Amino acid sequence: xxxxPPAIFLRFLRWFCxxxxxxxxxxxxxxxxxxxxxxxxxxxxxxxxxxxVLLLLRPGIIKPxxxxxxxxxxxxxxxxxxxxxxxxxxxxxxAITLLGLSVGIFASLVVAxxxxxxxxxxQHLKDVERLFIVKSNYKPGYQNFEWFVPAPxxxxxxxxxxxxxxGYYRLLDRNVNLSHGDKHLRIQSVIGDxxxxxxxxxxxxxxDAATALIEPGSIVISEKCALQLFGKADAVGESITLxxxxxxxxxxxxxxxxxxxxKKNTVTDFMNMDAQVFLNFHIANDYFQDLGLHNWEVGTxxxxxxxxxxxxxxxxxxxxxxxxxxxxxxxxxxxxxxLHGLKNFxxxxxxxxxxxxxxxxxxxxxxxxxxxxxxxINITIAGSMTRLKEMGVRKVIGSSRGDIILQLLTESVIVSxxxxxxxxxxxHLLIPFLSAxxxxxxxxxxxxxxxxxxxxTLALITLGVVAGALPAVRLASLRPLDNIKGSFAVAHRSILxxxxxxxxxxxxxxxxxxxxxxxxxxxxxxxxDVGFERAGVLIIDAVPRExxxxxxxxxxxxxxxxxxxxxTGNGTLSWGAPQYNFKAFDARVQVSGQPEAEGAMLSVGSAxxxxxxxxxxxxxxxxxxxxxxxxxxxxxxxxxxxxMLGVSVGDRVTVQGFEESAFSVVGILQDFHIESLHVPVxxxxxxxxxxxxxxxxxxxxxxxxxxxxxxxxxEQQWRKVYPLxxxxxxxxxxxxxxxxxxELQMKQSAAFAAALMLMIVxxxxxxLVGYTSARRCxxxxxxxxxxASPLQVLTLISTEYVRVIxxxxxxxxxxxxxxxxxxxxxxxxxxxxxWWMFLLPMFLLLTFTVIVASAKALKAALVNPVNALRLx
Amino acid sequence: xxxxxxxxxxxxxxxxxxxxxxxxxxxxxxxxxxxxLARSVxxxxxxxxxxxxxxxxxxxxxxxxxxPERAGRPKKYFRITALGKRxxxxxxxxxxxxxxAIPKVVWNTRCQQVTAL
Numbered sequence: 001x002x003x004x005p006p007a008i009f010l011r012f013l014r015w016f017c018x019x020x021x022x023x024x025x026x027x028x029x030x031x032x033x034x035x036x037x038x039x040x041x042x043x044x045x046x047x048x049x050x051x052x053v054l055l056l057l058r059p060g061i062i063k064p065x066x067x068x069x070x071x072x073x074x075x076x077x078x079x080x081x082x083x084x085x086x087x088x089x090x091x092x093x094x095a096i097t098l099l100g101l102s103v104g105i106f107a108s109l110v111v112a113x114x115x116x117x118x119x120x121x122x123q124h125l126k127d128v129e130r131l132f133i134v135k136s137n138y139k140p141g142y143q144n145f146e147w148f149v150p151a152p153x154x155x156x157x158x159x160x161x162x163x164x165x166x167g168y169y170r171l172l173d174r175n176v177n178l179s180h181g182d183k184h185l186r187i188q189s190v191i192g193d194x195x196x197x198x199x200x201x202x203x204x205x206x207x208d209a210a211t212a213l214i215e216p217g218s219i220v221i222s223e224k225c226a227l228q229l230f231g232k233a234d235a236v237g238e239s240i241t242l243x244x245x246x247x248x249x250x251x252x253x254x255x256x257x258x259x260x261x262x263k264k265n266t267v268t269d270f271m272n273m274d275a276q277v278f279l280n281f282h283i284a285n286d287y288f289q290d291l292g293l294h295n296w297e298v299g300t301x302x303x304x305x306x307x308x309x310x311x312x313x314x315x316x317x318x319x320x321x322x323x324x325x326x327x328x329x330x331x332x333x334x335x336x337x338x339l340h341g342l343k344n345f346x347x348x349x350x351x352x353x354x355x356x357x358x359x360x361x362x363x364x365x366x367x368x369x370x371x372x373x374x375x376x377i378n379i380t381i382a383g384s385m386t387r388l389k390e391m392g393v394r395k396v397i398g399s400s401r402g403d404i405i406l407q408l409l410t411e412s413v414i415v416s417x418x419x420x421x422x423x424x425x426x427x428h429l430l431i432p433f434l435s436a437x438x439x440x441x442x443x444x445x446x447x448x449x450x451x452x453x454x455x456x457t458l459a460l461i462t463l464g465v466v467a468g469a470l471p472a473v474r475l476a477s478l479r480p481l482d483n484i485k486g487s488f489a490v491a492h493r494s495i496l497x498x499x500x501x502x503x504x505x506x507x508x509x510x511x512x513x514x515x516x517x518x519x520x521x522x523x524x525x526x527x528x529d530v531g532f533e534r535a536g537v538l539i540i541d542a543v544p545r546e547x548x549x550x551x552x553x554x555x556x557x558x559x560x561x562x563x564x565x566x567x568t569g570n571g572t573l574s575w576g577a578p579q580y581n582f583k584a585f586d587a588r589v590q591v592s593g594q595p596e597a598e599g600a601m602l603s604v605g606s607a608x609x610x611x612x613x614x615x616x617x618x619x620x621x622x623x624x625x626x627x628x629x630x631x632x633x634x635x636x637x638x639x640x641x642x643x644m645l646g647v648s649v650g651d652r653v654t655v656q657g658f659e660e661s662a663f664s665v666v667g668i669l670q671d672f673h674i675e676s677l678h679v680p681v682x683x684x685x686x687x688x689x690x691x692x693x694x695x696x697x698x699x700x701x702x703x704x705x706x707x708x709x710x711x712x713x714x715e716q717q718w719r720k721v722y723p724l725x726x727x728x729x730x731x732x733x734x735x736x737x738x739x740x741x742x743e744l745q746m747k748q749s750a751a752f753a754a755a756l757m758l759m760i761v762x763x764x765x766x767x768l769v770g771y772t773s774a775r776r777c778x779x780x781x782x783x784x785x786x787x788a789s790p791l792q793v794l795t796l797i798s799t800e801y802v803r804v805i806x807x808x809x810x811x812x813x814x815x816x817x818x819x820x821x822x823x824x825x826x827x828x829x830x831x832x833x834x835w836w837m838f839l840l841p842m843f844l845l846l847t848f849t850v851i852v853a854s855a856k857a858l859k860a861a862l863v864n865p866v867n868a869l870r871l872x
Numbered sequence: 873x874x875x876x877x878x879x880x881x882x883x884x885x886x887x888x889x890x891x892x893x894x895x896x897x898x899x900x901x902x903x904x905x906x907x908x909l910a911r912s913v914x915x916x917x918x919x920x921x922x923x924x925x926x927x928x929x930x931x932x933x934x935x936x937x938x939x940p941e942r943a944g945r946p947k948k949y950f951r952i953t954a955l956g957k958r959x960x961x962x963x964x965x966x967x968x969x970x971x972x973a974i975p976k977v978v979w980n981t982r983c984q985q986v987t988a989l
Contacts, residue, residue, distance in 0.1 A: 021919065021923065023945045023948075024897070024898060024935075024945065024946065024947065024948030025898070025915070025919055026943070026945045027898075027938075027942035027943070027945025027946060027947060027948075028897070028898035028902075028915060028919075028942075029915060030941065030942050030943040030945060031898075031899045031939075031941050031942050032899055032902075032915070034941045035899075035941075051914075052914060052915045055914040055915065055916035055917065056915060056916040056919065057916070058916055059920075060919075060920040060923050060924065061916065061919060061920060
């Protein structure tokens with residue numbers, strides 16, 4: 001048998017080689033091949049042949065990528081011109097295509113910016129990979145705040161193991177009252193070590209980071225706080241009056257101003273406290289009684305910085321050993337210490353809830369984008385019937401397949417860019433709304449760095465090519481003669497694209513049902529009877545905490561003074577308010593004389609005699625607390641507590657922490673909610689402020705009319721008693737809304753998702769109907785000629801999408817029911833799921849679809865059959 | 873000067889084409905170079921050079937006969953053009969000029985050794 005060169009290389013050569021050079025090159029190669037075969041055997045000849053072919057793969061031999069070099073610029077212009085013409089010709093079609101793609105781009109854009117901003121959290125902290133927050137893992141039987149660790153731990157660790165631990169920072173948080181001149185501010189602070197600025201490397205705008213917090217009497221504030229108090233950022237050297245809780249006003253000097261710390265960072269915004277003011281432990285005794293930082297019983301939030309190269313588990317071992325050795329047994333044995341790196345803390349905290357959220361969002365965005373791409377493909381293929389002749393003519397004139405593909409891709413890239421512009425405008429306009437919904441600050445478009453724009457442009461081009469590729473290849477591969485004759489052989493719709501539509505409809509139905517259920521539950525929360533009156537109650541939550549006899553007297557004076565303001569009704573001094581930090585703590589309460597085990601844990605609050613009146617609490621038995629200025633050892637319970645303890649009016653109970661005397665139960669209140677409706681009614685007791693020894697809130701009933709002047713008068717009265725304290729207040733119903741923030745956000749997200757999905761479905765259904773009517777255009781024409789009525793034609797077109805809808809209606813409600821059931825079961829008080837919550841959204845979706853689809857289908861049904869048969 | 877610029881390999885190809893006179897096509901040029909200069913020439917390098925030289929107008933090609941060992945593909949014969957001849961003449965002239973300009977002393981190896989000492 002005659003040897004022949006390796007076919008694969010020959011084929012490769014024929015593929016890449018410039019056709020004008022090919023024959024002679026091929027001839028040369030063959031000639032050489034046979035020479036070599038005769039000389040050195042066919043194996044060697046094969047290898048040399050392959051090498052020769054590979055060496056031919058070089059510029060000059062490879063065929064040019066674009067053949068029609070002639071008038072390339074004008075061809076490109078022609079493509080753009082054609083695109084503009086096509087867009088102008090079918091405006092509705094264009095609008096829907098743009099809308100569909102914009103929705104996809106918009107969703108991806110929002111999710112991408114959100115993800116990027118979340119990934120940035122904590123990353124600006126200095127040496128973040130070496131920073132750790134310390135956690136107490138309590139053993140069974142011990143229960144406390146897990147982020148509190150014994151105060152001396154970090155300090156001793158750095159002293160004993162300087163090679164392991166580089167530094168530490170401990171903090172306690174406190175709301176403080178600041179004044180400068182006549183500006184008063186109640187603001188979140190952290191009170192901690194002097195290492196704050198150096199350890200974490202917060203950006204210091206003015207002042208010296210190393211020394212700012214060392215001296216007593218120094219204070220560091222954020223730029224935002226500086227602007228509020230002084231109206232300028234350069235506040236170094238200014239003085240601030242701090243109204244302390246235990247030792248009266250104190251003059252502090254601003255030593256440094258830091259730029260506003262990043263939101264959600266794990267130091268100043270740990271657990272959303274958003275501290276703007278930074279104080280040293282020097283002033284701790286003005287706020288906390290007996291705060292000894294050498295006392296192992298005292299807990300602080302603690303951060304440690306390790307030296308480079310130190311493994312976290314070594315550090316953890318050291319810390320636990322230290323705790324066992326030095327702490328009292330009760331502390332040392334109650335817990336294990338662990339370290340949690342700040343680098344990933346935000347993403348990983350709470351069982352990686354943020355990370356899971358980000359992944360979910362990313363998947364959703366990709367999903368929405370895919371849906372919008374498939375819709376784009378469907379609509380484009382459906383609409384390409386009108387382009388058949390154009391393509392035919394182009395080919396006859398000399399366009400190659402590649403040229404036509406290039407033209408169609410140009411079009412889809414242009415559409416993609418237009419959608420990109422729409423999406424970015426929508427993003428820009430919706431920034432306030434989005435920021436509220438996602439609880440973050442979205443980057444304003446004008447602040448985007450150049451790289452982001454580059455990525456965005458690149459993404460749009462890719463999107464245009466991906467979405468346009470299939471229609472382009474399909475349209476370009478048709479034969480010109482067929483095109484001009486108008487036989488449009490559309491391939492049969494695959495199961496895949498029909499499945500995609502079913503998925504779209506299912507998701508939309510699901511989202512709509514979810515939105516309805518969420519709204520209903522939220523309405524239920526708002527309208528449910530919580531057992532107390534919240535309308536028109538104003539709560540001053542910054543009453544200075546001077547719990548001495550003088551302090552009490554001042555607070556009582558304030559109550560009397562403010563009550564005199566016009567438009568103000570009854571007032572009350574108390575620890576908390578229902579649904580607004582009602583309880584001070586949970587305490588074990590039992591009938592006096594009985595063992596502790598017989599008692600129950602009750603939420604303890606304090607109040608004066610007007611409390612029940614101001615908050616509209618109803619008594620079930622007995623009376624409320626009586627008016628007093630001294631201890632009375634009276635207590636009121638709610639029904640639930642009374643039932644748990646088995647007490648009635650006149651019984652005596654002992655309260656944990658107040659063991660010096662028994663309390664006599666003077667009244668039993670009907671149950672009311674001190675927390676959100678997520679949890680069942682809590683058993684509680686209310687004692688007198690004087691027995692309790694503390695107070696925080698002054699609450700007043702205020703008339704709704706002329707609220708503005710009432711507030712002004714209240715503030716004037718407040719100034720008389722507390723000249724240095726800010727007059728800060730909330731309305732009880734505002735607080736109420738804050739309780740259901742999560743649900744409100746979820747409702748907004750559901751509504752938002754529903755709107756996006758509706759748009760997707762809109763484009764999807766138009767694509768499908770358009771596709772059907774294009775494919776069956778001739779069939780419809782013939783049917784009409786044979787006497788079919790428009791209604792029959794409408795039914796013919798509709799069957800396809802109606803089938804899709806009903807399949808979706810089988811799947812979605814089941815999933816939605818499961819979701820609704822699971823979601824609702826976390827609430828103690830919830831709506832019952834009823835059938836209309838499913839039927840209403842389904843009915844709305846069906847109506848919407850039928851209207852949209854019929855509008856499109858009607859066009860096909862009413863067209864003159866002669867035109868249809870002559871098509872295109 | 874620039875007008876007749878030729879690369880070293882291009883020059884070899886042109887000279888070989890001239891040598892082979894009427895018999896110059898891919899394989900024969902390749903073999904001739906390999907035989908005379910004892911260097912291996914890849915088909916790729918040769919074809920690129922030929923194409924470039926033809927584009928420059930130094931070579932002209934025409935299709936020749938087909939033979940069975942070429943699997944029916946025609947030979948592509950190359951012939952040097954008048955411009956090509958000028959170009960190699962020019963190259964040779966410049967070479968010679970440069971050669972002449974080398975001082976005699978360079979050729980005297982003993983002298984060099986002396987100065988080095």
